[in-house]
Amino acid sequence: MPDAYVISWVRESHLSAEILESVRELNHRFLDIVALQPRHWSTSGPDPSAAVSAQVAPLSAAQKAAAAGCPYALFDLRFGDDCYWQKRLQTADHWEVADASPVDSRTLDFVRLALFFAWHAASTTRLAGQLLLGMHELTATAFRGATIDRLPSLAATEAVNLTARWNGCAAYWQALTGAATLPNLAHLRRIQLYGLQLTAAARLT
Numbered sequence: 658m659p660d661a662y663v664i665s666w667v668r669e670s671h672l673s674a675e676i677l678e679s680v681r682e683l684n685h686r687f688l689d690i691v692a693l694q695p696r697h698w699s700t701s702g703p704d705p706s707a708a709v710s711a712q713v714a715p716l717s718a719a720q721k722a723a724a725a726g727c728p729y730a731l732f733d734l735r736f737g738d739d740c741y742w743q744k745r746l747q748t749a750d751h752w753e754v755a756d757a758s759p760v761d762s763r764t765l766d767f768v769r770l771a772l773f774f775a776w777h778a779a780s781t782t783r784l785a786g787q788l789l790l791g792m793h794e795l796t797a798t799a800f801r802g803a804t805i806d807r808l809p810s811l812a813a814t815e816a817v818n819l820t821a822r823w824n825g826c827a828a829y830w831q832a833l834t835g836a837a838t839l840p841n842l843a844h845l846r847r848i849q850l851y852g853l854q855l856t857a858a859a860r861l862t
Contacts, residue, residue, distance in 0.1 A: 672785060677728055679774060680789055684725035686767055687732040688713050691821060692721065709821040712834040724837035727849045729856055730790050733822040734771060734815055739793035745815070746799045746807060760816040768816040772808050776800050791822065791856055823855055 692714045716724065725731065735741050760768075779786035779800035786797035823829050829851060836845040 672728070672782065672788065676778065676782065676785060676789070680728065680730055681726050683767075683771060683774060684727060684731045685722055686770070687821075688716070688721045688725055690764060690767060692716065708827060709824050709830050712830050716834060716837060720834075720837040723845060724833055726845075727852055729788065729822075729852055730771075731822050732771060733791065733820050733824075734768065734775070735818050736775065736786070736790045736792045736796055739795035739799070742793075742796040743799045745811065746803045760819075764819060765812060765816050768819055769809070769812040771819075772811055772815065773805075776803060776805065776808060788856065823852075826855065829855065 691710050713721065713724075775786060775790055775792070778789055779792065779797040783797075786792035786800060787794060792800070821830070829848075832848045832851065833845075836848045839845070
């Protein structure tokens with residue numbers, strides 16, 4: 658059952674318990690991928706997500722489930738880059754499979770789900786894409802304007818962009834994974850609220 662913190666987030670953000678549960682499920686799937694596949698996720702230079710992988714890998718299933726219970730996504734697909742997504746959603750039909758970087762099937766399946774969720778969130782609740790996924794307002798508008806038929810072709814090309822959210826903020830991930838190992842739910846929720854502060858700060862820049 659959602660605890661008092663989650664209930665308050667639902668009330669204040671007008672997000673349903675169902676959509677927050679979907680976020681938690683996606684987060685848990687993502688953390689499983691991070692823990693099992695500490696691979697390169699970027700196309701150039703050292704990837705900070707490797708450090709996230711090292712922190713997530715020691716967590717038990719129950720600890721990953723606890724860490725996943727955030728009222729926002731722990732993964733990112735360049736949702737804050739409005740220019741990128743406006744172009745991609747306009748030209749999705751023109752990309753070929755050969756344009757995509759090879760990724761494992763588990764990651765590809767996750768990205769399909771994440772993109773469908775992004776489209777659904779942006780289409781059904783005005784601020785959901787921005788609050789949950791860190792979308793720019795223009796990105797959310799572009800997703801709302803896309804049809805569901807565009808999503809399958811996007812998954813193969815966008816999977817290479819999957820990364821841990823705030824993967825350059827070591828303090829956040831250290832705090833989150835550390836709190837997930839402790840029997841102190843209130844402390845974990847305080848750390849998870851810090852993610853909301855990071856989301857708000859990003860919207861102000």
